[in-house]
Amino acid sequence: MARKVEVTDVILRDAHQSLMATRMAFEDMAPACEALDAAGYWSLECWGGATFDSCIRFLNEDPWVRLREFKKLLPKTRTQMLLRGQNLLGYRHYEDGVVERFVDKAALNGMDVFRVFDALNDPRNLETALKAVKKTGKHAQGTICYTISPVHTIERFVDMAVQLQDMGVDSICIKDMAALLKPQPAYDLVKGIKERCGEDMLIHVHVHATTGVTLVSLMKAIEAGADIVDTSVSSIALGPGHNPTEALVEMLEGTGYETGLDMEKVYSARDHFAKIRPRYKEFLTDFMGVETEIFKSQIPGGMLSNMESQLKQQGQGDKMKEVLEEVPRVRKDSGYPPLVTPSSQIVGTQAVFNVMMGRYQAMTGEFQDLMLGYYGETIAEKDPEVLKKAQDAAKKDVITCRPADLLKPEWDDLSAKAKDLEGFNGTDEDVLTFAMFPQVAPGFFKTRAEGPKNLGRDPSLTSGPVDPSHPGFLSQPIEYQVTLNGKTSRVTVAPQ
Amino acid sequence: MARKVEVTDVILRDAHQSLMATRMAFEDMAPACEALDAAGYWSLECWGGATFDSCIRFLNEDPWVRLREFKKLLPKTRTQMLLRGQNLLGYRHYEDGVVERFVDKAALNGMDVFRVFDALNDPRNLETALKAVKKTGKHAQGTICYTISPVHTIERFVDMAVQLQDMGVDSICIKDMAALLKPQPAYDLVKGIKERCGEDMLIHVHVHATTGVTLVSLMKAIEAGADIVDTSVSSIALGPGHNPTEALVEMLEGTGYETGLDMEKVYSARDHFAKIRPRYKEFLTDFMGVETEIFKSQIPGGMLSNMESQLKQQGQGDKMKEVLEEVPRVRKDSGYPPLVTPSSQIVGTQAVFNVMMGRYQAMTGEFQDLMLGYYGETIAEKDPEVLKKAQDAAKKDVITCRPADLLKPEWDDLSAKAKDLEGFNGTDEDVLTFAMFPQVAPGFFKTRAEGPKNLGRDPSLTSGPVDPSHPGFLSQPIEYQVTLNGKTSRVTVAPQ
Numbered sequence: 001m002a003r004k005v006e007v008t009d010v011i012l013r014d015a016h017q018s019l020m021a022t023r024m025a026f027e028d029m030a031p032a033c034e035a036l037d038a039a040g041y042w043s044l045e046c047w048g049g050a051t052f053d054s055c056i057r058f059l060n061e062d063p064w065v066r067l068r069e070f071k072k073l074l075p076k077t078r079t080q081m082l083l084r085g086q087n088l089l090g091y092r093h094y095e096d097g098v099v100e101r102f103v104d105k106a107a108l109n110g111m112d113v114f115r116v117f118d119a120l121n122d123p124r125n126l127e128t129a130l131k132a133v134k135k136t137g138k139h140a141q142g143t144i145c146y147t148i149s150p151v152h153t154i155e156r157f158v159d160m161a162v163q164l165q166d167m168g169v170d171s172i173c174i175k176d177m178a179a180l181l182k183p184q185p186a187y188d189l190v191k192g193i194k195e196r197c198g199e200d201m202l203i204h205v206h207v208h209a210t211t212g213v214t215l216v217s218l219m220k221a222i223e224a225g226a227d228i229v230d231t232s233v234s235s236i237a238l239g240p241g242h243n244p245t246e247a248l249v250e251m252l253e254g255t256g257y258e259t260g261l262d263m264e265k266v267y268s269a270r271d272h273f274a275k276i277r278p279r280y281k282e283f284l285t286d287f288m289g290v291e292t293e294i295f296k297s298q299i300p301g302g303m304l305s306n307m308e309s310q311l312k313q314q315g316q317g318d319k320m321k322e323v324l325e326e327v328p329r330v331r332k333d334s335g336y337p338p339l340v341t342p343s344s345q346i347v348g349t350q351a352v353f354n355v356m357m358g359r360y361q362a363m364t365g366e367f368q369d370l371m372l373g374y375y376g377e378t379i380a381e382k383d384p385e386v387l388k389k390a391q392d393a394a395k396k397d398v399i400t401c402r403p404a405d406l407l408k409p410e411w412d413d414l415s416a417k418a419k420d421l422e423g424f425n426g427t428d429e430d431v432l433t434f435a436m437f438p439q440v441a442p443g444f445f446k447t448r449a450e451g452p453k454n455l456g457r458d459p460s461l462t463s464g465p466v467d468p469s470h471p472g473f474l475s476q477p478i479e480y481q482v483t484l485n486g487k488t489s490r491v492t493v494a495p496q
Numbered sequence: 497m498a499r500k501v502e503v504t505d506v507i508l509r510d511a512h513q514s515l516m517a518t519r520m521a522f523e524d525m526a527p528a529c530e531a532l533d534a535a536g537y538w539s540l541e542c543w544g545g546a547t548f549d550s551c552i553r554f555l556n557e558d559p560w561v562r563l564r565e566f567k568k569l570l571p572k573t574r575t576q577m578l579l580r581g582q583n584l585l586g587y588r589h590y591e592d593g594v595v596e597r598f599v600d601k602a603a604l605n606g607m608d609v610f611r612v613f614d615a616l617n618d619p620r621n622l623e624t625a626l627k628a629v630k631k632t633g634k635h636a637q638g639t640i641c642y643t644i645s646p647v648h649t650i651e652r653f654v655d656m657a658v659q660l661q662d663m664g665v666d667s668i669c670i671k672d673m674a675a676l677l678k679p680q681p682a683y684d685l686v687k688g689i690k691e692r693c694g695e696d697m698l699i700h701v702h703v704h705a706t707t708g709v710t711l712v713s714l715m716k717a718i719e720a721g722a723d724i725v726d727t728s729v730s731s732i733a734l735g736p737g738h739n740p741t742e743a744l745v746e747m748l749e750g751t752g753y754e755t756g757l758d759m760e761k762v763y764s765a766r767d768h769f770a771k772i773r774p775r776y777k778e779f780l781t782d783f784m785g786v787e788t789e790i791f792k793s794q795i796p797g798g799m800l801s802n803m804e805s806q807l808k809q810q811g812q813g814d815k816m817k818e819v820l821e822e823v824p825r826v827r828k829d830s831g832y833p834p835l836v837t838p839s840s841q842i843v844g845t846q847a848v849f850n851v852m853m854g855r856y857q858a859m860t861g862e863f864q865d866l867m868l869g870y871y872g873e874t875i876a877e878k879d880p881e882v883l884k885k886a887q888d889a890a891k892k893d894v895i896t897c898r899p900a901d902l903l904k905p906e907w908d909d910l911s912a913k914a915k916d917l918e919g920f921n922g923t924d925e926d927v928l929t930f931a932m933f934p935q936v937a938p939g940f941f942k943t944r945a946e947g948p949k950n951l952g953r954d955p956s957l958t959s960g961p962v963d964p965s966h967p968g969f970l971s972q973p974i975e976y977q978v979t980l981n982g983k984t985s986r987v988t989v990a991p992q
Binding site: 182183184185211212213215216219234237238243244246247249250251253254255267288289290292293295296 | 678679708709711712715730731733740745747759784786792
């Protein structure tokens with residue numbers, strides 16, 4: 001008897017976020033839903049991450065409507081979302097009341113599985129969201145962001161899994177957004193979690209394909225007992241995206257593991273998205289090969305291009321090598337944060353500042369906040385001298401409490417402000433939209449009645465790349481034209 | 497202590513054969529040779545396959561000069577070639593004297609490792625070439641073409657390995673040109689060969705990346721004891737090409753296996769080919785995703801496009817589905833040949849004929865020859881009725897001997913004919929070039945003095961696609977424009 005390995009397909013969310021700048025319109029996904037729903041997936045990731053932002057910023061689509069529509073079209077399969085813990089889908093910490101309301105509303109509108117993560121792996125930033133999910137009766141998935149550094153050991157990741165278990169999660173996700181998880185650590189990590197948390201703790205493995213090794217890592221994770229893995233139908237997969245679902249299924253033949261997926265349905269979805277894909281040519285990542293130097297530099301591709309762009313704007317494109325050498329130092333000084341949005345941009349920008357202006361002569365406000373604990377706790381001690389400098393420059397105290405503990409209730413204030421906006425529809429959902437994207441929501445509310453813009457059908461509708469003119473700029477996604485290995489790509493740097 | 501896994505890089509031969517129609521000029525490869533030679537590879541595949549043909553047909557390059565130049569530029573690393581057994585690099589069976597002379601001359605000009613294969617896996621078609629290699633003192637590698645069918649079992653492949661061992665080979669290659677080798681069979685096959693042939697028998701695994709699963713298969717093959725694996729530097733890899741060398745190296749970290757490759761050298765070669773690649777844009781395969789339906793259809797991509805093209809020329813493009821269903825039957829009737837050039841074209845074309853004109857109402861000469869044994873022996877019995885029809889139509893006898901046993905010495909005749917050609921340089925090497933490509937060599941000899949044409953620098957120099965006007969046509973490579981999943985690709989159907 002083969003053991004069943006469950007599959008989550010990310011085609012409706014992370015696949016197009018990773019490969020076509022999150023631009024896919026709902027109407028281009030809807031026709032594939034019947035096949036996807038019938039294929040036998042454990043869940044379909046279809047909401048959260050950058051899709052909410054993209055919906056209101058670029059597509060004139062109401063994300064709450066999108067969620068309800070997906071729920072209707074996927075009656076047999078769990079819907080799944082990616083949630084940035086206390087940040088929700090926005091770019092700052094929210095007060096607990098807002099987090100609870102968001103989770104409630106997402107559940108009511110049709111969300112089944114909440115994958116909750118924090119960029120610093122600080123469990124306190126996950127706590128409120130996970131509790132709120134549990135309260136709704138939906139599936140609360142606690143997430144470990146996988147990274148590599150001298151202090152990130154299997155043991156410490158396993159410790160975090162135990163902390164998540166203690167918080168009552170229904171499953172644990174190993175999230176490898178930069179494709180750093182090699183086969184042997186994948187095996188060791190899954191094995192370690194199963195040993196400490198018990199065989200019954202569901203383990204869900206999320207990897208990207210960027211480095212070319214992670215399908216092998218999925219094999220090893222499965223051999224170690226992983227229960228669910230993330231893949232994407234092959235027509236929107238690979239490169240900085242995910243491993244193809246079809247390859248996963250075929251890989252397992254004869255191994256004693258099987259997915260039980262109905263391949264005819266998967267092929268049907270594949271054929272649909274193969275037709276859709278060329279429409280989004282303008283947004284498609286050009287570089288579809290593999291990039292393995294990240295194992296040495298520990299710097300994700302998106303971060304690399306971000307720094308390159310910042311240097312070039314300052315006319316200092318020749319300083320890239322020094323910046324690359326500065327990054328590990330800044331990372332060490334700041335307590336080895338995982339390099340994922342927003343910490344990757346914070347560390348990268350500070351490294352650029354250090355090279356251009358002398359080490360810690362100038363600091364971004366975000367870097368000061370990272371040093372002082374305002375994003376949460378890091379895994380290692382921070383450098384005391386740099387900490388002192390940050391404190392002096394920011395004229396703020398170091399905090400050791402959960403950052404959201406400093407926030408006052410803000411729902412009433414957000415509601416009042418939202419009410420004044422033209423086009424506000426009076427729902428809590430609209431208040432939440434405004435809360436997360438106070439700059440963008442007002443414009444969206446105004447134009448919402450015009451209906452969705454399909455950038456695939458008419459690419460001229462796009463508002464174009466945002467000018468990354470302020471290097472410390474972190475509050476919204478930035479797009480760059482990046483030339484890597486002689487190929488020019490469009491890269492979006494945006495919170496996950 | 498980690499076990500060392502040796503690596504052969506195919507960047508100088510199969511990588512550009514698979515991804516850019518074999519068009520890369522020697523001068524675009526030469527600058528990377530110093531780095532490649534210093535990286536620590538077991539061997540570098542750099543000659544044979546379709547490169548000989550491409551040199552004289554498209555590049556006005558003398559392949560023998562190319563070989564000598566490679567040997568000079570790669571003093572520390574074994575050179576390696578792919579040789580089609582009794583067919584050499586041409587498209588028919590050659591008499592033993594010609595085969596022996598070819599091997600002699602290749603060894604003298606700098607070839608170290610001869611990978612010898614036969615499309616039907618008939619060991620008798622490998623015998624003369626392998627013996628000749630042994631006589632020169634060079635490395636004789638016997639090859640098993642991997643395929644899937646109801647009669648191709650691990651046991652029968654292992655039996656073939658034992659036959660090759662009995663023929664005195666220095667190593668055994670498992671050649672998976674269609675990326676059909678899944679992880680579990682890869683493990684079982686390597687294990688099976690090691691058990692029967694002894695742990696000391698070197699096993700070399702060659703896989704393509706087409707289906708997306710074969711890096712996992714390399715992992716499993718290595719776990720089972722494989723000694724050497726084929727990969728390609730990442731800038732010309734993946735899709736119908738090979739798994740990236742860098743991904744293989746990273747994949748193995750911590751597993752107890754290591755390649756010992758100097759990654760700085762590999763990255764240096766990668767950067768070089770990343771710059772070269774865009775120059776050959778016109779010849780580049782567009783479809784770089786994965787294709788897994790071949791596991792169901794057992795029909796390689798190149799063969800599929802070939803049949804599609806044949807049907808369209810006859811205005812019967814709507815018959816594709818019937819043809820796809822006919823292929824397994826024709827394959828069964830003809831004794832389950834592996835579907836590799838030329839058997840893939842022979843079976844595919846016959847399936848097209850069967851659908852268009854009624855089953856076996858018309859037969860190509862090549863299909864008759866396949867049925868009657870003129871390509872060698874197949875693994876399973878042939879259908880007696882179809883055999884009878886082939887015999888009646890061809891008015892030829894069934895043969896059970898080695899096909900080359902029927903050939904008379906031909907060297908003197910070939911020499912005499914070559915001597916009369918304008919530009920013939922009087923060497924045995926030129927006689928061999930003429931022997932293998934009697935249609936193309938005369939033109940090449942005439943223009944040779946003008947020196948190599950670099951199609952990357954000036955794509956207009958290409959003579960353009962050959963018109964595939966005769967469906968039974970098999971004697972030279974054919975190029976098609978193929979639309980697959982909405983993407984148009986250039987496909988070359990050519991002997992391996």
